[in-house]
Amino acid sequence: MASLDQSSSTLESREAYEEMHVHEVYQQIASHFSSTRYKPWPIVKQFLTQLTPGSIGLDVGCGNGKYLPVNQNVFIVASDRSENLARIAVNHQPHSVIVADILNLPHPDNFFDFAISIAVVHHLSTPDRRTQAIREILRTLKPPTKENPGGKVLLYAWALEQKSSRRGWDKGDLQDIMVPWVTKESSSDLPKVFHRYYHLYEATELERDITNAGGLVLESGYEKDNWWAIATR
Amino acid sequence: MKLITANFLTCAVKGCKTSPASFPLHFRDAELELQELEFQPEFICNIVPRINWDSFQAMANELGFPKILDKKPESDDLKDEKILRELHRLLLETQIIEGRLICGNCGHEYLIKEGIANFLLPSHLV
Numbered sequence: 001m002a003s004l005d006q007s008s009s010t011l012e013s014r015e016a017y018e019e020m021h022v023h024e025v026y027q028q029i030a031s032h033f034s035s036t037r038y039k040p041w042p043i044v045k046q047f048l049t050q051l052t053p054g055s056i057g058l059d060v061g062c063g064n065g066k067y068l069p070v071n072q073n074v075f076i077v078a079s080d081r082s083e084n085l086a087r088i089a090v091n092h093q094p095h096s097v098i099v100a101d102i103l104n105l106p107h108p109d110n111f112f113d114f115a116i117s118i119a120v121v122h123h124l125s126t127p128d129r130r131t132q133a134i135r136e137i138l139r140t141l142k143p144p145t146k147e148n149p150g151g152k153v154l155l156y157a158w159a160l161e162q163k164s165s166r167r168g169w170d171k172g173d174l175q176d177i178m179v180p181w182v183t184k185e186s187s188s189d190l191p192k193v194f195h196r197y198y199h200l201y202e203a204t205e206l207e208r209d210i211t212n213a214g215g216l217v218l219e220s221g222y223e224k225d226n227w228w229a230i231a232t233r
Numbered sequence: 234m235k236l237i238t239a240n241f242l243t244c245a246v247k248g249c250k251t252s253p254a255s256f257p258l259h260f261r262d263a264e265l266e267l268q269e270l271e272f273q274p275e276f277i278c279n280i281v282p283r284i285n286w287d288s289f290q291a292m293a294n295e296l297g298f299p300k301i302l303d304k305k306p307e308s309d310d311l312k313d314e315k316i317l318r319e320l321h322r323l324l325l326e327t328q329i330i331e332g333r334l335i336c337g338n339c340g341h342e343y344l345i346k347e348g349i350a351n352f353l354l355p356s357h358l359v
Contacts, residue, residue, distance in 0.1 A: 011359075012356070015356070015359075053275070053276075053279045054276075054278075054279025054280050054282065054283065056241060056280065056283045072276075073275075073276065073279065075237065075280055075283075077238055077241050077242075079352075081353070083349065083351065086349055087347075087349065090348065090349060093270055093271075094270070094273075094276060094325060096234060096235050096237070096238040097349060098234070098238070098242070098349060098350045098351070098352060099349060099350070099351040099352060099353060100245065100352040100353065101245070101352070101353055101354070103359075104245040104246070104247065104352070104354055104359060105245065105352075106242050106243055106244060106245040106343075106352040107241060107242065107243060108241070108243045108250070108256055109250055111241070112241075
Protein backbone atom coordinates (compact mmCIF):
# COMPACT_ATOMS: atom_id res chain seq x y z
CA MET A 1 0.00 0.00 0.00
CA ALA A 2 1.40 3.40 -0.96
CA SER A 3 1.92 5.98 1.74
CA LEU A 4 -0.77 8.53 2.40
CA ASP A 5 -0.17 12.21 2.86
CA GLN A 6 -3.11 13.40 4.91
CA SER A 7 -1.02 15.94 6.82
CA SER A 8 -1.67 18.94 4.61
CA SER A 9 -5.24 20.11 4.30
CA THR A 10 -5.34 23.38 2.40
CA LEU A 11 -7.85 23.46 -0.43
CA GLU A 12 -5.10 23.58 -3.06
CA SER A 13 -3.30 20.62 -1.58
CA ARG A 14 -6.49 18.53 -1.34
CA GLU A 15 -7.25 19.29 -4.98
CA ALA A 16 -3.72 18.45 -6.08
CA TYR A 17 -3.87 15.24 -4.04
CA GLU A 18 -7.13 14.09 -5.65
CA GLU A 19 -5.84 15.18 -9.07
CA MET A 20 -2.83 12.88 -8.69
CA HIS A 21 -4.39 9.95 -6.84
CA VAL A 22 -7.89 9.84 -8.36
CA HIS A 23 -8.40 11.92 -11.53
CA GLU A 24 -5.10 11.14 -13.24
CA VAL A 25 -5.41 7.43 -12.42
CA TYR A 26 -8.88 7.19 -14.01
CA GLN A 27 -7.58 9.01 -17.10
CA GLN A 28 -4.85 6.34 -17.38
CA ILE A 29 -6.93 3.26 -16.65
CA ALA A 30 -10.18 4.41 -18.34
CA SER A 31 -10.43 1.76 -21.01
CA HIS A 32 -9.30 -1.19 -18.87
CA PHE A 33 -11.52 0.00 -16.00
CA SER A 34 -14.45 0.25 -18.37
CA SER A 35 -14.00 -3.28 -19.69
CA THR A 36 -14.48 -4.57 -16.13
CA ARG A 37 -17.57 -2.49 -15.31
CA TYR A 38 -20.67 -3.66 -17.09
CA LYS A 39 -23.04 -5.28 -14.62
CA PRO A 40 -25.49 -2.87 -12.96
CA TRP A 41 -25.92 -3.34 -9.22
CA PRO A 42 -29.51 -4.45 -8.41
CA ILE A 43 -30.51 -1.59 -6.10
CA VAL A 44 -29.29 1.00 -8.62
CA LYS A 45 -31.17 -0.77 -11.38
CA GLN A 46 -34.34 -0.84 -9.31
CA PHE A 47 -34.02 2.87 -8.39
CA LEU A 48 -33.71 3.82 -12.06
CA THR A 49 -36.38 1.44 -13.35
CA GLN A 50 -39.16 2.76 -11.11
CA LEU A 51 -38.78 6.40 -12.23
CA THR A 52 -41.71 8.12 -13.93
CA PRO A 53 -41.22 8.28 -17.73
CA GLY A 54 -40.01 11.75 -18.73
CA SER A 55 -38.12 12.32 -15.47
CA ILE A 56 -34.92 14.36 -15.84
CA GLY A 57 -31.90 13.40 -13.75
CA LEU A 58 -28.15 13.34 -13.19
CA ASP A 59 -25.55 10.58 -13.02
CA VAL A 60 -22.67 12.27 -11.18
CA GLY A 61 -19.40 10.40 -11.69
CA CYS A 62 -20.89 8.20 -14.39
CA GLY A 63 -17.63 6.41 -15.22
CA ASN A 64 -18.13 4.35 -18.37
CA GLY A 65 -21.88 5.01 -18.23
CA LYS A 66 -22.89 1.50 -17.20
CA TYR A 67 -26.17 2.75 -15.67
CA LEU A 68 -27.23 4.74 -18.74
CA PRO A 69 -28.78 1.78 -20.63
CA VAL A 70 -31.05 0.85 -17.67
CA ASN A 71 -33.94 3.25 -18.40
CA GLN A 72 -34.47 4.87 -21.80
CA ASN A 73 -37.75 6.54 -20.82
CA VAL A 74 -35.99 9.15 -18.69
CA PHE A 75 -33.35 11.70 -19.67
CA ILE A 76 -30.01 11.67 -17.86
CA VAL A 77 -27.27 14.27 -17.99
CA ALA A 78 -24.29 12.17 -16.96
CA SER A 79 -20.97 13.69 -15.92
CA ASP A 80 -17.50 12.51 -15.06
CA ARG A 81 -14.30 14.26 -13.97
CA SER A 82 -12.35 12.10 -16.43
CA GLU A 83 -12.68 13.10 -20.07
CA ASN A 84 -11.48 9.66 -21.16
CA LEU A 85 -14.32 7.98 -19.24
CA ALA A 86 -16.85 10.55 -20.52
CA ARG A 87 -15.82 9.63 -24.07
CA ILE A 88 -16.60 5.99 -23.37
CA ALA A 89 -19.97 6.85 -21.74
CA VAL A 90 -21.18 9.13 -24.52
CA ASN A 91 -22.85 6.57 -26.78
CA HIS A 92 -25.83 5.63 -24.63
CA GLN A 93 -29.07 7.04 -26.08
CA PRO A 94 -31.13 9.05 -25.37
CA HIS A 95 -28.84 10.44 -22.66
CA SER A 96 -26.02 12.99 -22.70
CA VAL A 97 -22.54 13.18 -21.15
CA ILE A 98 -20.40 16.13 -20.06
CA VAL A 99 -17.12 16.58 -18.18
CA ALA A 100 -17.69 18.18 -14.77
CA ASP A 101 -16.50 18.21 -11.16
CA ILE A 102 -18.87 16.97 -8.44
CA LEU A 103 -18.00 20.03 -6.29
CA ASN A 104 -18.95 22.50 -9.06
CA LEU A 105 -21.78 21.00 -11.08
CA PRO A 106 -22.99 23.09 -14.05
CA HIS A 107 -26.65 22.50 -13.28
CA PRO A 108 -29.43 24.79 -12.05
CA ASP A 109 -30.78 24.70 -8.47
CA ASN A 110 -34.00 22.93 -7.45
CA PHE A 111 -34.71 21.28 -10.79
CA PHE A 112 -33.92 17.58 -11.15
CA ASP A 113 -36.26 14.66 -10.44
CA PHE A 114 -33.49 12.26 -9.47
CA ALA A 115 -29.74 11.77 -9.27
CA ILE A 116 -27.40 8.85 -8.79
CA SER A 117 -23.78 8.99 -7.70
CA ILE A 118 -22.42 5.49 -7.54
CA ALA A 119 -18.99 4.81 -6.03
CA VAL A 120 -17.90 8.44 -6.29
CA VAL A 121 -17.95 10.35 -2.98
CA HIS A 122 -15.43 7.89 -1.49
CA HIS A 123 -12.80 9.45 -3.81
CA LEU A 124 -12.91 12.82 -2.03
CA SER A 125 -10.16 13.07 0.54
CA THR A 126 -11.64 14.92 3.55
CA PRO A 127 -14.96 14.64 5.45
CA ASP A 128 -15.71 18.24 4.53
CA ARG A 129 -15.21 17.66 0.79
CA ARG A 130 -17.36 14.50 0.86
CA THR A 131 -20.14 16.44 2.59
CA GLN A 132 -19.79 19.32 0.10
CA ALA A 133 -20.09 16.86 -2.80
CA ILE A 134 -23.39 15.53 -1.41
CA ARG A 135 -24.61 19.08 -0.72
CA GLU A 136 -23.84 20.01 -4.33
CA ILE A 137 -25.99 17.14 -5.66
CA LEU A 138 -28.83 17.93 -3.22
CA ARG A 139 -28.79 21.55 -4.41
CA THR A 140 -29.79 20.46 -7.93
CA LEU A 141 -32.79 18.37 -6.78
CA LYS A 142 -36.38 19.54 -6.74
CA PRO A 143 -37.20 20.38 -3.13
CA PRO A 144 -40.13 18.45 -1.60
CA THR A 145 -43.48 20.21 -1.26
CA LYS A 146 -46.82 19.17 0.24
CA GLU A 147 -47.96 17.79 -3.13
CA ASN A 148 -44.66 16.44 -4.41
CA PRO A 149 -42.03 14.31 -2.65
CA GLY A 150 -39.23 16.16 -4.51
CA GLY A 151 -36.12 14.81 -6.20
CA LYS A 152 -34.27 11.81 -4.80
CA VAL A 153 -30.61 10.87 -4.92
CA LEU A 154 -29.12 7.38 -4.62
CA LEU A 155 -25.56 7.34 -3.26
CA TYR A 156 -23.13 4.42 -3.00
CA ALA A 157 -19.77 4.31 -1.24
CA TRP A 158 -17.28 1.50 -0.65
CA ALA A 159 -17.64 -0.08 2.79
CA LEU A 160 -14.94 -0.60 5.39
CA GLU A 161 -16.84 -3.68 6.55
CA GLN A 162 -16.20 -6.24 3.81
CA LYS A 163 -14.31 -9.06 5.43
CA SER A 164 -15.63 -11.70 3.04
CA SER A 165 -14.46 -9.72 -0.02
CA ARG A 166 -11.15 -10.34 -1.79
CA ARG A 167 -9.79 -7.18 -0.10
CA GLY A 168 -10.84 -8.42 3.33
CA TRP A 169 -11.00 -5.08 5.16
CA ASP A 170 -13.10 -4.81 8.30
CA LYS A 171 -14.10 -2.56 11.18
CA GLY A 172 -11.03 -1.13 12.87
CA ASP A 173 -8.88 -1.04 9.70
CA LEU A 174 -7.62 2.22 8.20
CA GLN A 175 -10.33 4.09 6.30
CA ASP A 176 -8.12 6.30 4.11
CA ILE A 177 -6.21 4.02 1.80
CA MET A 178 -4.57 3.60 -1.58
CA VAL A 179 -5.97 0.72 -3.61
CA PRO A 180 -3.89 -0.77 -6.41
CA TRP A 181 -5.25 -1.17 -9.94
CA VAL A 182 -3.20 -3.63 -12.00
CA THR A 183 -3.35 -3.29 -15.74
CA LYS A 184 -1.58 -5.13 -18.57
CA GLU A 185 -1.45 -3.81 -22.12
CA SER A 186 -0.66 -7.25 -23.58
CA SER A 187 0.30 -10.67 -22.25
CA SER A 188 4.01 -10.01 -22.87
CA ASP A 189 4.02 -6.68 -20.99
CA LEU A 190 4.87 -6.36 -17.34
CA PRO A 191 1.79 -5.43 -15.32
CA LYS A 192 1.50 -1.74 -14.52
CA VAL A 193 0.15 -0.74 -11.12
CA PHE A 194 -1.82 2.44 -10.43
CA HIS A 195 -2.95 3.51 -6.96
CA ARG A 196 -6.28 5.17 -6.38
CA TYR A 197 -7.24 7.00 -3.18
CA TYR A 198 -10.35 5.76 -1.36
CA HIS A 199 -12.09 6.66 1.85
CA LEU A 200 -13.79 3.47 3.06
CA TYR A 201 -17.12 4.30 4.68
CA GLU A 202 -18.01 2.71 8.01
CA ALA A 203 -21.55 1.87 9.11
CA THR A 204 -23.82 4.98 9.45
CA GLU A 205 -21.12 7.31 8.07
CA LEU A 206 -22.86 7.85 4.70
CA GLU A 207 -26.10 8.74 6.50
CA ARG A 208 -24.13 11.16 8.72
CA ASP A 209 -22.51 12.88 5.70
CA ILE A 210 -25.95 13.22 4.06
CA THR A 211 -27.42 14.74 7.23
CA ASN A 212 -24.47 17.14 7.52
CA ALA A 213 -25.08 18.14 3.89
CA GLY A 214 -28.64 19.12 4.81
CA GLY A 215 -30.28 16.02 3.30
CA LEU A 216 -32.92 13.69 4.63
CA VAL A 217 -32.16 9.94 4.45
CA LEU A 218 -35.23 8.01 3.25
CA GLU A 219 -33.72 4.52 3.03
CA SER A 220 -30.28 3.05 3.46
CA GLY A 221 -28.49 -0.27 3.51
CA TYR A 222 -25.57 -2.46 2.55
CA GLU A 223 -25.10 -4.26 -0.76
CA LYS A 224 -22.04 -6.06 -2.12
CA ASP A 225 -19.31 -4.41 -0.01
CA ASN A 226 -20.95 -0.98 -0.32
CA TRP A 227 -23.10 1.28 1.84
CA TRP A 228 -25.96 2.93 0.00
CA ALA A 229 -28.59 5.54 0.83
CA ILE A 230 -31.52 7.24 -0.86
CA ALA A 231 -31.99 10.84 0.23
CA THR A 232 -34.02 13.92 -0.47
CA ARG A 233 -33.70 17.56 0.61
CA MET B 234 -23.79 17.46 -27.11
CA LYS B 235 -27.51 17.43 -27.81
CA LEU B 236 -29.44 20.69 -27.88
CA ILE B 237 -31.77 19.38 -25.13
CA THR B 238 -28.78 19.00 -22.78
CA ALA B 239 -28.13 22.76 -22.87
CA ASN B 240 -31.57 23.22 -21.28
CA PHE B 241 -30.23 21.58 -18.10
CA LEU B 242 -26.89 23.38 -17.90
CA THR B 243 -25.79 26.57 -16.22
CA CYS B 244 -22.44 28.12 -15.29
CA ALA B 245 -20.31 25.94 -12.99
CA VAL B 246 -19.14 28.99 -11.01
CA LYS B 247 -20.99 29.02 -7.67
CA GLY B 248 -21.65 32.76 -7.56
CA CYS B 249 -23.30 32.70 -11.00
CA LYS B 250 -26.13 30.31 -10.03
CA THR B 251 -28.21 33.07 -8.43
CA SER B 252 -27.89 35.36 -11.46
CA PRO B 253 -30.59 34.98 -14.14
CA ALA B 254 -27.89 35.89 -16.70
CA SER B 255 -26.17 32.52 -16.12
CA PHE B 256 -29.07 30.59 -17.70
CA PRO B 257 -29.23 29.65 -20.43
CA LEU B 258 -25.60 29.63 -21.52
CA HIS B 259 -24.83 31.02 -24.97
CA PHE B 260 -23.38 29.15 -27.93
CA ARG B 261 -20.44 30.61 -29.86
CA ASP B 262 -18.81 29.22 -33.00
CA ALA B 263 -20.96 26.12 -32.81
CA GLU B 264 -20.46 23.39 -35.39
CA LEU B 265 -23.52 21.23 -35.76
CA GLU B 266 -24.05 17.69 -36.87
CA LEU B 267 -27.23 15.72 -37.33
CA GLN B 268 -27.17 12.36 -35.58
CA GLU B 269 -30.09 10.22 -36.66
CA LEU B 270 -31.87 8.57 -33.76
CA GLU B 271 -34.94 6.38 -33.55
CA PHE B 272 -38.10 8.53 -33.36
CA GLN B 273 -39.88 7.94 -30.05
CA PRO B 274 -42.95 10.17 -29.89
CA GLU B 275 -43.83 9.09 -26.36
CA PHE B 276 -40.41 10.08 -25.06
CA ILE B 277 -40.75 13.54 -26.62
CA CYS B 278 -44.25 13.99 -25.13
CA ASN B 279 -42.94 13.00 -21.71
CA ILE B 280 -39.97 15.34 -21.62
CA VAL B 281 -41.51 18.44 -23.22
CA PRO B 282 -43.20 19.53 -19.94
CA ARG B 283 -39.71 19.69 -18.36
CA ILE B 284 -38.20 21.92 -21.05
CA ASN B 285 -37.72 25.60 -20.32
CA TRP B 286 -39.29 26.79 -23.55
CA ASP B 287 -37.91 30.33 -23.68
CA SER B 288 -34.36 29.09 -23.13
CA PHE B 289 -34.77 26.35 -25.70
CA GLN B 290 -36.06 28.87 -28.28
CA ALA B 291 -33.27 31.31 -27.50
CA MET B 292 -30.55 28.66 -27.87
CA ALA B 293 -32.03 27.21 -31.05
CA ASN B 294 -32.18 30.74 -32.40
CA GLU B 295 -28.50 31.34 -31.57
CA LEU B 296 -27.73 28.25 -33.63
CA GLY B 297 -29.65 29.69 -36.57
CA PHE B 298 -32.85 27.65 -36.37
CA PRO B 299 -36.13 29.42 -37.10
CA LYS B 300 -38.68 29.72 -34.33
CA ILE B 301 -40.82 26.59 -34.06
CA LEU B 302 -43.69 27.38 -31.71
CA ASP B 303 -44.33 30.52 -29.70
CA LYS B 304 -45.25 28.63 -26.63
CA LYS B 305 -44.63 25.19 -25.25
CA PRO B 306 -46.77 22.56 -27.01
CA GLU B 307 -49.49 21.13 -24.79
CA SER B 308 -52.21 18.44 -25.00
CA ASP B 309 -53.43 18.55 -28.63
CA ASP B 310 -50.15 19.90 -30.04
CA LEU B 311 -48.49 16.78 -28.65
CA LYS B 312 -50.69 14.57 -30.81
CA ASP B 313 -49.38 16.27 -33.94
CA GLU B 314 -46.71 14.00 -35.37
CA LYS B 315 -45.19 16.78 -37.43
CA ILE B 316 -44.52 18.85 -34.30
CA LEU B 317 -43.12 15.84 -32.46
CA ARG B 318 -40.80 14.98 -35.35
CA GLU B 319 -39.55 18.54 -35.46
CA LEU B 320 -38.88 18.51 -31.72
CA HIS B 321 -37.16 15.12 -32.00
CA ARG B 322 -34.87 16.55 -34.67
CA LEU B 323 -34.05 19.73 -32.75
CA LEU B 324 -33.83 18.43 -29.19
CA LEU B 325 -32.22 15.03 -29.70
CA GLU B 326 -30.72 14.75 -33.16
CA THR B 327 -29.06 18.16 -33.33
CA GLN B 328 -25.56 17.72 -31.95
CA ILE B 329 -23.15 20.51 -31.11
CA ILE B 330 -19.81 18.95 -32.05
CA GLU B 331 -17.39 21.83 -31.56
CA GLY B 332 -17.71 25.31 -30.13
CA ARG B 333 -18.07 27.14 -26.84
CA LEU B 334 -20.73 27.75 -24.21
CA ILE B 335 -20.52 31.14 -22.55
CA CYS B 336 -21.93 32.35 -19.23
CA GLY B 337 -23.85 35.59 -19.64
CA ASN B 338 -22.98 36.55 -16.06
CA CYS B 339 -19.23 36.01 -15.65
CA GLY B 340 -18.26 35.54 -19.29
CA HIS B 341 -16.44 32.27 -18.65
CA GLU B 342 -16.21 30.03 -21.74
CA TYR B 343 -16.64 26.27 -21.70
CA LEU B 344 -15.21 24.34 -24.63
CA ILE B 345 -17.15 21.71 -26.56
CA LYS B 346 -14.75 19.24 -28.16
CA GLU B 347 -15.80 16.25 -30.23
CA GLY B 348 -19.32 16.61 -28.88
CA ILE B 349 -18.40 16.77 -25.18
CA ALA B 350 -18.63 20.01 -23.18
CA ASN B 351 -16.03 20.46 -20.47
CA PHE B 352 -17.12 22.29 -17.28
CA LEU B 353 -13.97 21.88 -15.21
CA LEU B 354 -13.03 25.28 -13.77
CA PRO B 355 -9.55 26.79 -13.61
CA SER B 356 -8.38 26.97 -9.98
CA HIS B 357 -8.95 30.74 -9.66
CA LEU B 358 -12.70 30.28 -10.30
CA VAL B 359 -13.28 27.39 -7.87
